Structures are given as structure tokens and as C-alpha cells.
Amino acid sequence: MIQVNDAISIIKDNCFKMAAKKIRVSKSLGYILAESIFSPINMPPFRQSSMDGYAFSYGESRRFDIIGTSQAGDFLNFEIKKNQAVRIFTGAFVPDNADTVVMQENITATEGVIEINKMPLRFDNVRKKGEQVKKGELVLKENTLITPAAIGFLVSLGIKEIMIHDKPKVAIVVTGNELVKAGKKLPKGKIYESNSIMLKVALQQTGVKKVKTFRVKDNFEATKTVLKDCLSDFDIVLVSGGISVGDFDFVKESLLSNNVEELFYKINQKPGKPLFFGKKENTIVFALPGNPASALTCFYVYVLPAIKKMLGYEAIHLPKINRKISTDFTNSTGKALFLKAFYDDEKVTVLDSQSSAMLNTFAVANGLIYLPYDLVNIKQEMEVTVLPFN
Amino acid sequence: MIQVNDAISIIKDNCFKMAAKKIRVSKSLGYILAESIFSPINMPPFRQSSMDGYAFSYGESRRFDIIGTSQAGDFLNFEIKKNQAVRIFTGAFVPDNADTVVMQENITATEGVIEINKMPLRFDNVRKKGEQVKKGELVLKENTLITPAAIGFLVSLGIKEIMIHDKPKVAIVVTGNELVKAGKKLPKGKIYESNSIMLKVALQQTGVKKVKTFRVKDNFEATKTVLKDCLSDFDIVLVSGGISVGDFDFVKESLLSNNVEELFYKINQKPGKPLFFGKKENTIVFALPGNPASALTCFYVYVLPAIKKMLGYEAIHLPKINRKISTDFTNSTGKALFLKAFYDDEKVTVLDSQSSAMLNTFAVANGLIYLPYDLVNIKQEMEVTVLPFN
The missing domain is CATH 3.40.980.10 (MoaB/Mog-like domain)
Structure with a gap:
């Protein structure tokens, strides 16, 4: 024993x-990565506006003719001259010879012309290509748990399959x-x-x-x-x-x-x-x-x-929490006890029937109190270890 | 706003x-009960031995002839006379005219005869019919969360279908x-x-x-x-x-x-x-x-x-835990912040990149720190609220 x-x-x-196994990213929730993942693309993959506003080439001008619109998803590489700007939306491609985006809140627009009221700094509101993730960069380490966020992240990089532990x-x-x-x-x-x-x-x-x-x-x-x-x-x-x-x-x-x-x-x-x-x-x-x-x-x-x-998990045990026990309890068995219990934010209560033959108490418990074999006298308000089921 | x-x-x-819906108990994990459940049977459904040992009728005798064996699952209603006993196993039916079971550790057996060394009390080691659950008794209240234990319990009562919230x-x-x-x-x-x-x-x-x-x-x-x-x-x-x-x-x-x-x-x-x-x-x-x-x-x-x-859950929010924050932090935005974070048993760390456009940080976070809008100066070691993902 x-x-x-x-x-x-x-x-x-x-x-x-x-063993490691290849699976579709969309099916990988809850698995552990069996490989490190390196990004196959730059994110963003192009220079991208981070605001709704107007893209222009930074210089001395505050007044621009609007020569077109770049909506998210477009790839309209306008030739923007000095004194010209492009209406642009969040996530949209920034034309190659624009370097700055002014927020729409900071301009006055009249019939195809805008006037900037509050000048941004040069390069403001333009996300550089690869600013968040560079092509080839380590993005998720081996042994990472695949969460909904990790799945979204992998998919956003265009990754379809990964190696996980079966x-x-x-x-x-x-x-x-x-x-x-x-x-x-x-x-x-x-x-x-x-x-x-x-x-x-x-x-x-x-x-x-x-x-x-x-x-x-x-x-x-x-x-x-x-x-x-x-x-x-x-x-x-x-x-x-x-x-x-x-x-x-x-x-x-x-x-x-x-x-x-x-x-x-x-x-x-x-x-x-x-x-x-x-x-x-x-x-x-x-x-x-x-x-x-x-x-x-x-x-x-x-x-x-x-x-x-x-x-492949690193933390393999039920998470332990500490709670104040709501009554005195004596463990004279010399054995470790796992007691069916109900805990809330502050305390934990030992449930009434502890019979091992029936599940009636287990069915309404939300955790087990763990008492080591050598802990005999447990006083009310003492902190004890609880293994929560969820 | x-x-x-x-x-x-x-x-x-x-x-x-x-709305409430009827489903098979085996498919009900994680649902909330939309009805109260009353037991359709007694548990145990018959007088049952709780030990491996020998069943007999309590009296003056310590020495018994063994007239048969009752294994779990058998229904052998032996006529046990004074000075007779039946070999019996845990969970087995106790013959109607036996009232006590002696543990096998407490007897000496020789060729079809046992001698009790340590006499149990009358009725010891016999579970009464309905001792744990009586037929018709309320066993699970409406709004109970269906856990693996609850499913096992319902199945042990012979219940196949229940009403849950869809x-x-x-x-x-x-x-x-x-x-x-x-x-x-x-x-x-x-x-x-x-x-x-x-x-x-x-x-x-x-x-x-x-x-x-x-x-x-x-x-x-x-x-x-x-x-x-x-x-x-x-x-x-x-x-x-x-x-x-x-x-x-x-x-x-x-x-x-x-x-x-x-x-x-x-x-x-x-x-x-x-x-x-x-x-x-x-x-x-x-x-x-x-x-x-x-x-x-x-x-x-x-x-x-x-x-x-x-x-149908009563506790509807992410569980909140408190952790000591590992660095100073200033929230001068006037807004409530949800910061991607990593917590362990003691502390919580704000992760580096908090950009909302990318999931790279979210993918390695295990919770969010919640800072109310009016909490400006957060000092290292201060307890903050963490919303764990799991």
C-alpha cells in the first residue's frame, strides 16, 4: 500500500x-502542439491602414484632392501626387506612395477636397508589412495548448494543418x-x-x-x-x-x-x-x-x-484551490481522504453522505476536498485543498 | 457608451x-436539468452485502455450516437455519432470513464450517433496501448541472431520458x-x-x-x-x-x-x-x-x-480569480481594460503585445486581466481580477 x-x-x-500526428487546425482544439510553428507569411501581408481616414504622402500640404477610395480588400495602388489623398478604411491596402493616414475625425471634407485640422505624425496609422509577425518568425512553441485564440491565429496565418500529440x-x-x-x-x-x-x-x-x-x-x-x-x-x-x-x-x-x-x-x-x-x-x-x-x-x-x-500537457493534475472549510472535521482513519464537497468563492462544505457505493452526493458536488493521511484535526475556517471538477 | x-x-x-427538451441521459453532459428527478427505484433495490464475508441469522452461535454461495448478481434466497451461513460477496443479495454479515477477515474456515473470531453487531454489513435512495425520493433538483457523476447516478437508477434546457x-x-x-x-x-x-x-x-x-x-x-x-x-x-x-x-x-x-x-x-x-x-x-x-x-x-x-446556468460569468500583478501598470485611458495575461498559482503577468488586430498574444494567454475604467495606478503586487479561460 x-x-x-x-x-x-x-x-x-x-x-x-x-505519438505526433498531423491534423487540420480546425479540429485541433485542446490538443498540444508537437512542433514549433513558424509563420509562412507577413502579418499584415501589406501596408495596412489601422484607421478609417485618408492616406497621403507626408509633406507640407494640409489640403488634398480625393482621387479615389481604398476599401478593405481592395488592391488599388493609386499614384498619389502631392496634394492628393485617397479615402481609406481600416484594414485597407495603403498605396505605395502614401506614407501616412489621417483619421477621419481630424479633417473637414468639402466636395472632393479635404483639409486636415489636426496633422498626424508622419507614418501614423499605417501598419508596416510584417509589423506584427514576420515571415519565418517563430509564432507558437512546441507544447503550446491549442485554444480558440491559437486556432484563430494559425488560420489567420493561412496554416491549415499542424502536428499535435494524438x-x-x-x-x-x-x-x-x-x-x-x-x-x-x-x-x-x-x-x-x-x-x-x-x-x-x-x-x-x-x-x-x-x-x-x-x-x-x-x-x-x-x-x-x-x-x-x-x-x-x-x-x-x-x-x-x-x-x-x-x-x-x-x-x-x-x-x-x-x-x-x-x-x-x-x-x-x-x-x-x-x-x-x-x-x-x-x-x-x-x-x-x-x-x-x-x-x-x-x-x-x-x-x-x-x-x-x-x-502532452505540462500541468497534468486537477488544478488545486484553497478554501476555508465550513465545519470541524476529524480524520481518524490514517488514510488520505477525498471528500465530496461544494465550494464557492470563499468556503468549502463537506457534503452529507460520503458513501462510495452511490453517486447521489457526487452528483451535486463541484469538487473534492483532499485531506492528507496525516492531517487529523481539521478546524472550521482552516484552509484546505479543493480539487474542483471544472 | x-x-x-x-x-x-x-x-x-x-x-x-x-425551452425544455427531452434527451437521453447519455447525451446530457453539460446541460442543466429542466425538471426535478425522483427515483423510480429503491437503491439498493434489495438487501445487499457491503462486504465479502458470510451471511447468517444473528443469535448465540459462533460456528456455522456453509450451505451455499451468494455472488453479486445472484438471487439465491437460501433457507438459512440456526447454525448455518452463506458465503457472500460485496453487492450480493442477502437471503431473507439472514440479518448480519461477518467480514471474511474475522472468521476461521475449515471444510465447510466457519468459526467467527470477532463477532459483528447485529445487522452489520447489510445495506437495507432503499438505504441510500428511496423509491419516489427527490434525487436531483431542477437547475442541476449534469456532470459525469450525475449521469452515472441517473443511469444507476435506471433513468434513460431527462428534460434539459436546449x-x-x-x-x-x-x-x-x-x-x-x-x-x-x-x-x-x-x-x-x-x-x-x-x-x-x-x-x-x-x-x-x-x-x-x-x-x-x-x-x-x-x-x-x-x-x-x-x-x-x-x-x-x-x-x-x-x-x-x-x-x-x-x-x-x-x-x-x-x-x-x-x-x-x-x-x-x-x-x-x-x-x-x-x-x-x-x-x-x-x-x-x-x-x-x-x-x-x-x-x-x-x-x-x-x-x-x-x-440555464446560475453562475453565468467567467469565474474570477485574484492574482498579484507582476509589474506596475498605468491605465490612463479612462476605459476599462481587458489585458491578455498569463497567470500561475501566485501572480499574473501582462503579456507584451496587446494589439487587438492580432491573436499572437491571445494565443499564449491563459486569461484576461480586468481593470475597471476608474482604476488608474496599479502597483506591482497589487491584487487584480483575472478572468481565466479555463
Whole structure:
């Protein structure tokens, strides 16, 4: 049995970034860049007006004849003589022999003629070619997270495809003779199986969509066979249930007989003690407790960081926040506790029922309070660590 | 021109929750419940062992013959006599005339006979029928956010469909003669259009997927016609560009001529001053500035809260966090500022280039610093408000 922090270190050391893959920029939200990006163009690609106004060649004149209009999108390279100007709009091409734009607020216009009331400085309101980004310049470093802004930026540079770290394919293996698929009639002695859909949507929330669910009876040979296929076809195998010490818990045995290397089994925590973590070649395996709330706690605390590491994230853990706890609390278990909780801007409240067999409390929680195993007496108003779900 | 907080209030007052709709629980992640949910079953649905051990009828005996095995999923209603017990596993049905389960750690077993070393209390390790949830009990209140845990919980109760608030359909209308679709050759005077894909993925990140993009030239009639259709077919219309004061900015005129009610136009802020917000029947309209960084700032600060309100969220704004600013900063603009920034656990740094025309800074920012218009002198180490993107 190991402590929480050791378990996290072992996971960190045993998960590797997924291979790089080329994808369309428009599909890259939430991925991590597997290459550095250099701009293929200058931005702006031409001298551009940054204002609505009039473009002219700076000199002594304050009075100009208007010889045409340059709207954004036009490429009208007017020959502008001294005493001539061009009506110009934000984003429009500035003719080659104009060097300055005067804002429209600072002129008086009368029938094809303008008079400047407030003279700009030379070069004012003209964005130079490549002023913001030069062709060939490093624009996004490897390991950058692709956000909506990054996608907009890449598209504005005309980039269509980028290399990112691929997302893992995940197998969910549900064990348990007592489980019935939701929607069917519930025979005596059975309960509805909910872990597979719960884990699937939790994965979906992290952006992992290639998820396949397998169901297996509590039987060594059947479990071993299903796991064998999963270990060869998936990057992550999440097993739900069958990992305690009961006679009918075949999962660990089935994993070991498939040559999965055990990296840890059992963590000094509640809920979620009987967590198994192992590896076979590049596939990692988590065998999660069957109790739904234990399974989901282990997912947030251990599986999610593993996925983030594989996706290429640098910050792989649930962000931690500190909040004042709203009541006294004693942890006499000697175990680390993850308590279903509700936090707001100031405080955090431990929710009433902490049973690991049911999700009723988890369903209304917005985070987990993490109490280290050696923190016994928690007094009201003490700052505690909260792992927010969102 | 109005202040930031007034703009937010006006948005809050003018967006309404979307209509309720029935969907499958498995597809309901991120929605808000439009009904209260009552449990259709007892949980557990039968008396259930919470341990691996032996079920017996509490009395004076410590020594029992084992007459059978009840595995999870079985429904074996053994007739257990005095001095008899049944081998039982976690989650398994407890036979009607057993009332107690002794943990397997606390017995000695020899050839079909067990001897209890440490006697449990009567009723120990037996979960009563309906102990966690009673049939008919309120289990999730209206307005609850559907999380992975909530989905697991609903499925465990055998619930397949729920009523939620629907998601809005969004039209993105991109204006600008200068814009070329990414991937095409870039003619002189043109730039790549990136706002539509940026807004589309930003919407996608909020879970809004019914998004359609329209492109229109800078022309009053064309703009008016496209907007007319969008106003009748979508819940939200996001217009990009064409909202400044230039001669070629037709958007506001086109909106008003389509009988859109102007709720505000222009906010005392930088970037994103020329934001227009209006409404026609149940469709709301944001006309965003064309500059990508301005458009995205307005999206995060104003459009996102509007969407959350429509989805039924109670907390509709970007969560705010406080961080110590890493440098002095003077805001002499008289405007509220939204500065592209990078924050960590302790401090926040204003990023170098704050140009609103380019997304290079936005692409590496993880939040915006919000400085109210009347906060002029910001000293290093002062706590400022940060709006984190994630």
C-alpha cells in the first residue's frame, strides 16, 4: 500500500506522450502542439491602414484632392501626387506612395477636397508589412495548448494543418455478474451498470472520444481474454470492478497473466483504496474499484493526470484551490481522504453522505476536498485543498 | 457608451432560458436539468452485502455450516437455519432470513464450517433496501448541472431520458471584402478570415455545436438579407466586423432595418469598444468588432455569459480569480481594460503585445486581466481580477 503522492509520481513516470500526428487546425482544439510553428507569411501581408481616414504622402500640404477610395480588400495602388489623398478604411491596402493616414475625425471634407485640422505624425496609422509577425518568425512553441485564440491565429496565418500529440484510445472493461444495462428490466439481485457511461462522459469531457466499452462476467478466462485484446488495441485500459480481495475478483490475476507489469496496487486513501496501476508495453492499465464514487474519485485524481501527460500537457493534475472549510472535521482513519464537497468563492462544505457505493452526493458536488493521511484535526475556517471538477 | 457592468446587466436581463427538451441521459453532459428527478427505484433495490464475508441469522452461535454461495448478481434466497451461513460477496443479495454479515477477515474456515473470531453487531454489513435512495425520493433538483457523476447516478437508477434546457443554435455572420478563406491563395490587399473558425471552436468549448457560418460582402442589401434569415432561424446571431463608424460598416444599419432592438452599442472598454447588443423576439444579436482579439474578448466577457444564461446556468460569468500583478501598470485611458495575461498559482503577468488586430498574444494567454475604467495606478503586487479561460 502506498501514499497518494507516491502513486501520482509513479503514474507521472510511467505515462508517455502520445505519438505526433498531423491534423487540420480546425479540429485541433485542446490538443498540444508537437512542433514549433513558424509563420509562412507577413502579418499584415501589406501596408495596412489601422484607421478609417485618408492616406497621403507626408509633406507640407494640409489640403488634398480625393482621387479615389481604398476599401478593405481592395488592391488599388493609386499614384498619389502631392496634394492628393485617397479615402481609406481600416484594414485597407495603403498605396505605395502614401506614407501616412489621417483619421477621419481630424479633417473637414468639402466636395472632393479635404483639409486636415489636426496633422498626424508622419507614418501614423499605417501598419508596416510584417509589423506584427514576420515571415519565418517563430509564432507558437512546441507544447503550446491549442485554444480558440491559437486556432484563430494559425488560420489567420493561412496554416491549415499542424502536428499535435494524438489522443489515447481507451477501453473500458466492466466486470460484474450483478450488472444490468440501463433501460432493461432489473431482475432481483441485480443493479444497473453505470460506471461505463460515467467514465465515458468523463473521458469525453477531457476531449477523449475514442472509447469502447466491453462487458465481462466474473470469470477468470473470460476476463483474461477480453483484457488480452484490449491490451493490444488500446492506449489505456480502464477496468471497473473486480479488483478487491473477494474470491470472485479476477481482474488482477487476469492482468498479471497477460504480462501486465504491476506498478502499484492499493493506495492509503478513502475512497478508492484498491486501485491497481500497471503497464504493458505502451498501454497503461487502471483497475478501478467497482463502487461508482470510488471509481470516479480515482478517475479524477489518477486517470485524468495520466491522460493529460499522454496528451502532452505540462500541468497534468486537477488544478488545486484553497478554501476555508465550513465545519470541524476529524480524520481518524490514517488514510488520505477525498471528500465530496461544494465550494464557492470563499468556503468549502463537506457534503452529507460520503458513501462510495452511490453517486447521489457526487452528483451535486463541484469538487473534492483532499485531506492528507496525516492531517487529523481539521478546524472550521482552516484552509484546505479543493480539487474542483471544472 | 456604457460601462462594462451595465452591459453585463443588460445582457443578463435580456437573455432567457432555452425551452425544455427531452434527451437521453447519455447525451446530457453539460446541460442543466429542466425538471426535478425522483427515483423510480429503491437503491439498493434489495438487501445487499457491503462486504465479502458470510451471511447468517444473528443469535448465540459462533460456528456455522456453509450451505451455499451468494455472488453479486445472484438471487439465491437460501433457507438459512440456526447454525448455518452463506458465503457472500460485496453487492450480493442477502437471503431473507439472514440479518448480519461477518467480514471474511474475522472468521476461521475449515471444510465447510466457519468459526467467527470477532463477532459483528447485529445487522452489520447489510445495506437495507432503499438505504441510500428511496423509491419516489427527490434525487436531483431542477437547475442541476449534469456532470459525469450525475449521469452515472441517473443511469444507476435506471433513468434513460431527462428534460434539459436546449442549447442555442448560433449563426456566425462574417463581413468584410478583405477576407479570404484559409487555405486559398492570398491576393494582394486581402487577409485570411479567422474569426468564424475561432468563434466556432470557442462555442464548441462551451458545448454549443449547432453553429452555421455565413459570409457576406460589405454591402447593405446583402448584409440585410443574410441577417433577416439568421434572425428567423437562429437563437443567437454573432456578426463579426462591420460595426465601426466607417462608410462601409453596414452591420448596425442592417440590423436596425431588420427591426432588431438596440439594447446597447459601444462599451467604455479596450479592446472591444464597438460592441452592439440587440434583440428581435427571442433571438439575441451580438455584433462583434472585426479585430480578432477584440472579437474574442467580447466573446468571453459578454457572449459566453449570455449563452450560459440561455443554457440555464446560475453562475453565468467567467469565474474570477485574484492574482498579484507582476509589474506596475498605468491605465490612463479612462476605459476599462481587458489585458491578455498569463497567470500561475501566485501572480499574473501582462503579456507584451496587446494589439487587438492580432491573436499572437491571445494565443499564449491563459486569461484576461480586468481593470475597471476608474482604476488608474496599479502597483506591482497589487491584487487584480483575472478572468481565466479555463
